[in-house]
Amino acid sequence: MLRQTLRALPVTLALAAPAAATDLETLSDAERDAFREEVRAYLLENPEVLMEAIAVLDQRQAEAAAQGDSAMIANHAKALFESEGDWVGGNPDGDITVVEFMDYKCGYCRRAFPEVEELVESDGNIRYILKEFPILGEQSVMASRFALAARAELGDEAYKQAHNALMTMRGDVSEKSLTALAESLGSDWETLNAAMEAPEIDQIIAGNHQLAQAMQISGTPSFVMGDEMLRGYVPLAQMREIVAGQRSE
Structure with a gap:
């Protein structure tokens, strides 16, 4: 679960920044490396963000599971x-x-x-x-x-x-x-x-x-x-x- 969250964080941070500077598909290798370093530095300075992101992910997964269970109950x-x-x-x-x-x-x-x-x-x-x-x-x-x-x-x-x-x-x-x-x-x-x-x-x-x-x-x-x-x-x-x-x- 932590790995999933870490993979999702760059995208999340990218969406919060100016779109022109954070479209990872169009960045050069140097720009991409710089962006990754910024993300790493931010996480090291603010490790609580990881716990917040994991909590959000857990909640979304629990909600999705509950919806799936409700559908199975209705079907049977x-x-x-x-x-x-x-x-x-x-x-x-x-x-x-x-x-x-x-x-x-x-x-x-x-x-x-x-x-x-x-x-x-x-x-x-x-x-x-x-x-x-x-x-x-x-x-x-x-x-x-x-x-x-x-x-x-x-x-x-x-x-x-x-x-x-x-x-x-x-x-x-x-x-x-x-x-x-x-x-x-x-x-x-x-x-x-x-x-x-x-x-x-x-x-x-x-x-x-x-x-x-x-x-x-x-x-x-x-x-x-x-x-x-x-x-x-x-x-x-x-x-x-x-x-x-x-x-x-």
Whole structure:
């Protein structure tokens, strides 16, 4: 980024000076060398200009990225916000929708879990969508399949119970741990294990992976909040600020 800024500075300074004396394409070699020396001397005397230029560049790049994210969200709104394969919680009629791409074996997803729960519960006007996005190996896939099977067989409440348990589960996701979880849901391992192999579950997980690729999401947790994209863990206070900002627009 610093190199980009340094390359851009001569042009920036040139635009601020008399055009006839600073058209770099028409300068002689000697004039060009002299101009470069002037730029160098100015930067050595005023190094804070570099930091100012970098800050402007960072802001412009962030704005461009945000605009790109907003466009992707708009282009994929139906898959993000209206997929029947996703569990929807919070306030179904909320004025802000939060979508989370998550993986049960992701440490940062586990860290975010209680804070997202607090955000949704304390706000009361957030529609919250969970997208199963297992990317961290066989246990991640097994956990997602189990949660989706619980939803298919037992309903949304059982899915959320399974989700909460898997997010806080210590140790490996295994047949033993899932057997105990199935029993706590009022079912059994044989029933849910069979349901885990349903083609509908393949379609949900594959669809979420395709959507994530289209949205340039490669890690978890990743969030869509209104028309903003958040890639990675975000503290509760910052999430609340973003929600407030969305409402003020």
